[in-house]
Amino acid sequence: MAARKETSTNNRNREVLGDFCGINYALNLLGGRWKLLILRKLESHTLRFSELKRTLPHITDRMLTLQLRELEQDGLISRTVFAEVPPRVEYALTASGQALAPTWQSLEVWGNAHRQAAEMTLTDKQ
Amino acid sequence: MAARKETSTNNRNREVLGDFCGINYALNLLGGRWKLLILRKLESHTLRFSELKRTLPHITDRMLTLQLRELEQDGLISRTVFAEVPPRVEYALTASGQALAPTWQSLEVWGNAHRQAAEMTLTDKQ
DNA sequence: CTGTATCCATAGTGATACTG
DNA sequence: CAGTATCACTATGGATACAG
Numbered sequence: 001m002a003a004r005k006e007t008s009t010n011n012r013n014r015e016v017l018g019d020f021c022g023i024n025y026a027l028n029l030l031g032g033r034w035k036l037l038i039l040r041k042l043e044s045h046t047l048r049f050s051e052l053k054r055t056l057p058h059i060t061d062r063m064l065t066l067q068l069r070e071l072e073q074d075g076l077i078s079r080t081v082f083a084e085v086p087p088r089v090e091y092a093l094t095a096s097g098q099a100l101a102p103t104w105q106s107l108e109v110w111g112n113a114h115r116q117a118a119e120m121t122l123t124d125k126q
Numbered sequence: 127m128a129a130r131k132e133t134s135t136n137n138r139n140r141e142v143l144g145d146f147c148g149i150n151y152a153l154n155l156l157g158g159r160w161k162l163l164i165l166r167k168l169e170s171h172t173l174r175f176s177e178l179k180r181t182l183p184h185i186t187d188r189m190l191t192l193q194l195r196e197l198e199q200d201g202l203i204s205r206t207v208f209a210e211v212p213p214r215v216e217y218a219l220t221a222s223g224q225a226l227a228p229t230w231q232s233l234e235v236w237g238n239a240h241r242q243a244a245e246m247t248l249t250d251k252q
Numbered sequence: 253c254t255g256t257a258t259c260c261a262t263a264g265t266g267a268t269a270c271t272g
Numbered sequence: 273c274a275g276t277a278t279c280a281c282t283a284t285g286g287a288t289a290c291a292g
Contacts, residue, residue: 023234040147049275062277188286188287
């Protein structure tokens with residue numbers, strides 16, 4: 001695992017924790033600031049660079065590029081370049097990327113439930 | 127949400143992304159370097175500070191304390207102090223913390239499957 | 253035993269400007 | 273349109289020493 005030296009986001013511990021279990025392995029692939037957002041946008045449609053940028057209001061070109069490259073290297077999305085003028089590049093989920101959907105769902109359910117619980121205990125105490 | 131100002135790890139975007147969905151909410155609670163490890167250790171037993179430290183070989187006192195405090199604030203673990211000499215403190219999962227188990231499982235399955243897939247395409251290409 | 257206080261390195265991210 | 277190149281900031285996380 002020598003690739004991805006510099007210019008990469010979210011490198012930390014990829015080896016340190018990598019051997020722990022699939023969870024850390026997974027989370028290391030998904031830890032980037034925008035990765036989740038991108039993945040979810042692509043869940044429903046294939047999108048172009050500019051379309052992604054439009055649906056992710058605060059992202060910069062640089063970050064979008066970086067995170068897309070990493071997701072691609074990690075086999076979660078595919079990148080298709082069309083030899084046209086003006087250039088067109090389309091991003092889509094790979095099978096692996098799609099396979100994450102049920103897990104997201106489960107995490108989302110937990111997250112919402114826990115958020116509610118947290119808010120309730122908060123108001124209880126006040 | 128004004129609490130947790132300084133000395134806190136993994137603060138970034140807790141509000142920026144918090145409104146997106148439960149996934150980000152969840153991931154923001156779990157993004158710390160050691161949180162997952164701690165949570166998993168506690169899945170099977172209640173543990174004391176020193177026991178946690180022993181099972182997490184490379185963690186420092188500081189980091190263990192910080193992450194435990196955040197997990198506690200986020201309602202994932204409970205902290206019980208026994209008024210003894212020498213002091214004793216026990217950490218355990220709350221119901222919310224335990225509720226994460228199935229999701230971990232799912233992520234772990236995906237992680238292992240994806241790792242295998244990634245390694246196969248790697249050897250394919252060589 | 254269970255922490256806290258300080259200082260510090262760096263990964264991750266962002267702003268801005270430029271390009272094929 | 274789809275990026276790259278630079279520079280800079282900040283939080284995260286680590287080392288070390290000290291404390292109730």
